[in-house]
Amino acid sequence: MGFSLGEQLDITQVMDIKDRLQAELEQSDSLLIDGSEVSRVDAPGLQLLLTAKNVCQSQSVTWKWQGASSDLVAAAKTLGLVEPLGLKDFAD
Numbered sequence: 001m002g003f004s005l006g007e008q009l010d011i012t013q014v015m016d017i018k019d020r021l022q023a024e025l026e027q028s029d030s031l032l033i034d035g036s037e038v039s040r041v042d043a044p045g046l047q048l049l050l051t052a053k054n055v056c057q058s059q060s061v062t063w064k065w066q067g068a069s070s071d072l073v074a075a076a077k078t079l080g081l082v083e084p085l086g087l088k089d090f091a092d
Contacts, residue, residue, distance in 0.1 A: 002034035002066035009038045009045035009072065017045075021052050029061055036067030041075040049085055065090065 003024055005017065024031060033049075056063040068090040076082045082091045
Protein backbone atom coordinates (compact mmCIF):
# COMPACT_ATOMS: atom_id res chain seq x y z
CA MET A 1 0.00 0.00 0.00
CA GLY A 2 1.30 3.41 -0.94
CA PHE A 3 1.41 6.77 0.74
CA SER A 4 -1.65 8.55 -0.65
CA LEU A 5 -1.39 12.27 -1.29
CA GLY A 6 -5.19 12.52 -1.44
CA GLU A 7 -7.13 14.93 -3.63
CA GLN A 8 -5.48 18.19 -2.55
CA LEU A 9 -1.78 18.85 -2.72
CA ASP A 10 -1.90 22.56 -2.07
CA ILE A 11 -0.89 25.09 0.54
CA THR A 12 -3.89 24.20 2.72
CA GLN A 13 -2.67 20.60 3.04
CA VAL A 14 1.13 20.99 2.97
CA MET A 15 1.74 20.85 6.74
CA ASP A 16 -0.48 17.80 7.21
CA ILE A 17 1.16 15.94 4.32
CA LYS A 18 4.60 16.98 5.58
CA ASP A 19 3.87 15.56 9.02
CA ARG A 20 2.55 12.32 7.53
CA LEU A 21 5.59 12.01 5.23
CA GLN A 22 7.98 12.55 8.15
CA ALA A 23 6.24 9.86 10.18
CA GLU A 24 6.40 7.48 7.21
CA LEU A 25 10.11 8.19 6.70
CA GLU A 26 10.83 7.34 10.32
CA GLN A 27 9.18 3.93 9.91
CA SER A 28 10.33 2.82 6.49
CA ASP A 29 13.34 2.66 4.19
CA SER A 30 11.14 3.10 1.11
CA LEU A 31 8.21 5.27 0.08
CA LEU A 32 5.60 4.31 -2.48
CA ILE A 33 3.81 7.56 -3.34
CA ASP A 34 0.27 7.50 -4.72
CA GLY A 35 -0.67 10.76 -6.41
CA SER A 36 -3.41 9.27 -8.57
CA GLU A 37 -6.21 11.11 -6.73
CA VAL A 38 -4.62 14.59 -6.81
CA SER A 39 -6.97 17.04 -8.50
CA ARG A 40 -5.75 20.27 -6.92
CA VAL A 41 -2.07 21.10 -6.74
CA ASP A 42 -0.01 24.26 -6.38
CA ALA A 43 3.64 25.29 -6.12
CA PRO A 44 3.93 24.79 -2.33
CA GLY A 45 2.61 21.24 -2.74
CA LEU A 46 5.15 20.47 -5.45
CA GLN A 47 7.91 22.09 -3.39
CA LEU A 48 7.03 19.78 -0.50
CA LEU A 49 7.28 16.74 -2.77
CA LEU A 50 10.60 17.85 -4.18
CA THR A 51 12.00 18.46 -0.71
CA ALA A 52 10.73 15.08 0.52
CA LYS A 53 12.21 13.33 -2.52
CA ASN A 54 15.57 15.03 -1.91
CA VAL A 55 15.48 14.02 1.78
CA CYS A 56 14.81 10.44 0.72
CA GLN A 57 17.73 10.53 -1.68
CA SER A 58 20.08 11.93 0.97
CA GLN A 59 18.99 9.25 3.46
CA SER A 60 19.12 6.39 0.93
CA VAL A 61 15.35 5.92 1.16
CA THR A 62 13.71 4.57 -1.99
CA TRP A 63 11.11 6.90 -3.53
CA LYS A 64 8.76 5.36 -6.08
CA TRP A 65 5.52 6.54 -7.64
CA GLN A 66 2.55 4.20 -7.51
CA GLY A 67 0.41 6.60 -9.55
CA ALA A 68 0.15 10.24 -10.58
CA SER A 69 -2.91 12.11 -11.82
CA SER A 70 -2.85 14.16 -14.99
CA ASP A 71 -3.36 17.30 -12.84
CA LEU A 72 -0.28 16.48 -10.78
CA VAL A 73 1.83 15.80 -13.86
CA ALA A 74 0.57 18.95 -15.62
CA ALA A 75 1.46 21.13 -12.63
CA ALA A 76 4.90 19.53 -12.40
CA LYS A 77 5.39 20.07 -16.12
CA THR A 78 4.45 23.76 -15.82
CA LEU A 79 7.17 24.26 -13.20
CA GLY A 80 9.74 22.05 -14.93
CA LEU A 81 9.61 19.44 -12.16
CA VAL A 82 8.59 16.29 -14.06
CA GLU A 83 12.10 14.90 -14.14
CA PRO A 84 13.26 16.11 -10.69
CA LEU A 85 10.14 14.54 -9.13
CA GLY A 86 10.57 11.31 -11.08
CA LEU A 87 7.27 11.63 -12.94
CA LYS A 88 8.60 10.91 -16.44
CA ASP A 89 6.71 7.60 -16.62
CA PHE A 90 3.41 9.46 -16.16
CA ALA A 91 4.11 12.36 -18.54
CA ASP A 92 2.96 12.29 -22.15
